[in-house]
Amino acid sequence: MGAPNSTSPAELLRRLIRFDTTNPPGDEGPCLEYLRGLFTDAGGADCRVLESPGGRPNLVVRVPGRGEAPPLLLQGHVDVVTTAGQRWSHPPFGGDLLKGWVWGRGALDMKGGVAMMASALLDRLHRGDPPAGDVVLCCLADEEAGGVHGAQFLVERHAELFAGIRHGLGEGGATTQHLHGRAFYPIMVAEKRACRLRVTLRGPGGHASRSHRGGTMARLGELLGALDRQRLPVHLTPVASGYVRGIAAASPEPERSRLLALLDPARTDAVLDRMGDEAGRFDPILHHTINATIVRAGEKVNVIPSLATVDLDGRMLPGFEPEEFIAEVRAIIGPEPEVEVIGSGPRLKEAEQGPLYDLLCAVLRELEPAAVPVPLLMTGATDQRHFARLGIEGYGYLPLRLPPGFGQETVHAADERVPAAALDFGTDALSRVLSRYRG
Ligand SMILES: [Zn+2]
Structure with missing residues (x-):
């Protein structure tokens, strides 16, 4: 991430947290406009904002690849859940950076993930280093209320944007789970x-x-x-x-x-x-x-x-x-x-534990040799279920290397935060996957 124009995922996350996108009402527009501005400035990507009939925007960025792989979907939501009634040690929409941690609503769920995906792509655009295949990045509204104005709207009304896509990466996996002294990385496949x-x-x-x-x-x-x-x-x-x-x-x-x-x-x-x-x-x-x-x-x-x-x-x-x-x-x-x-919910197919799954595991082991990737069944639902209707196999893969004793407890709760180093780890992992994905 050392290129002159590189966008640090932690700095990007801090900016994203400062847009209050509490859903309802969501109000995702300014946050998505900010992201669109970054891609427009970088140049080389096609950016579209698609508004649901309810007036909720979604940003779809297509980064052209070298034509050596099928297009790959990266999807993440920018809406967040309420902070009402919670006692926070730092302002939930302040985006403070303290002792290496970024604080605020969405740090984990999932503006942190959006920042990593955007950062990995912006870095490539700045360096003029296209990924193997086209990458379609969807920054979505409304996931926390079911995705009706977000992923569901795009899938039902703009399916053409996803033609040829077989695989997608999104939230719900590859975050460290410390257990019995080992660092497991569950990759969501169902x-x-x-x-x-x-x-x-x-x-x-x-x-x-x-x-x-x-x-x-x-x-x-x-x-x-x-x-x-x-x-x-x-x-x-x-x-x-x-x-x-x-x-x-x-x-x-x-x-x-x-x-x-x-x-x-x-x-x-x-x-x-x-x-x-x-x-x-x-x-x-x-x-x-x-x-x-x-x-x-x-x-x-x-x-x-x-x-x-x-x-x-x-x-x-x-x-x-x-x-x-x-x-x-x-x-x-x-x-x-x-x-x-x-x-x-829609009937869902398990994602294959084939070549892409192997690549996702290999990248984790490269970055953390002691990592133990395992397949994960997600007990909740993510936007992946909407994309699954288009036949897209989804993996929960937004790698975060978290220290022992810190897990997902602050998701939807007070004091949500993430180590800046974990965001660098995830951005590096995504970047490697984009380089080596071949379908
Ligand atoms: Zn989420």
């Missing part, structure tokens, strides 16, 4: 798929001055308790098994044997129960999950409600359909309640 359910309970209503037993409220309580007590069945998917095996292989005994026991479905849940906090990273990739989030019942304090509904946020493992998921939920809540699907 996401869980949302399946949101509404459960309806009906029963006799009545005047609340009389005695009632076993009505909708009592059954609602039982249902919530049952969901809380039980896991859904264990399913071993290739990506989750690969993650567990990869971590086990680099871990000492007795951790290794204990991790491998997770892959025996007869023992999985018992092992998780004994694992403590560490179980949190394995439990949701070995089961579908379901959590009650919204309860509605009753309108008047003197009327026993005859109807109660519970909305459930379900997350399915890859390769499953809502009917199979509902059958498992039924085993917990019983046959009686009405169950309807109120929303489900």
Whole structure:
């Protein structure tokens, strides 16, 4: 990053943080205009701002390559989540640089990633060193509210921009996870798929001055308790098994044997129960999950409600359909309640662990010889699910080398921050991938 015009990712991130893009409302325009200005000044790239019908802009930059590889997608969002009610040690939109750390909302999620991608590309433009193939950089609005005005809008209304693209890199992976003394780098190759359910309970209503037993409220309580007590069945998917095996292989005994026991479905849940906090990273990739989030019942304090509904946020493992998921939920809540699907994410294909995956791993090992890359199943959803509709295989790969004891805890929380050196690491990694990507 030593070229005279080089754009330090940390300095770029500091500028990006100072645009308050809290979504809602997002207000991504000024931030994206700033990024567009950098690319316009550098010259050599085609920049377009595409506005959704709701008036939300998205910046698409196409950097021409040498024609030696298919085009590659880099995608990241510039909107951020709220800071309301949080106690920050430094102003969330100040972009302070203190003792080598950049502070502010979006430092990790994910203006830091946008700064690394933009920085890697700007550096090439300044040096007149085109990447192997065209690179399409999408700086997106609205990811934190589902991407309707961002990735979903581009995919539905401007699919032509992505013609010929087979692979994309975005958020959700390649950040250091320190475990058992080793530095693991989980590369996201698949996401869980949302399946949101509404459960309806009906029963006799009545005047609340009389005695009632076993009505909708009592059954609602039982249902919530049952969901809380039980896991859904264990399913071993290739990506989750690969993650567990990869971590086990680099871990000492007795951790290794204990991790491998997770892959025996007869023992999985018992092992998780004994694992403590560490179980949190394995439990949701070995089961579908379901959590009650919204309860509605009753309108008047003197009327026993005859109807109660519970909305459930379900997350399915890859390769499953809502009917199979509902059958498992039924085993917990019983046959009686009405169950309807109120929303489900698109069906997603696991990204191949082929030549590109090997390149992503190789670059990490070059930059940190002790790095242990492993495939990751993301439990949440990213904008990748929208690009997947165009057949683009997505990898979560925005490498950040983080020190032990600092993980993703500050994402969506107070005191979000990132080491400037981690941004240099990631920019270097992306730059190497751009040079060597061949499809
Ligand atoms: Zn994000």
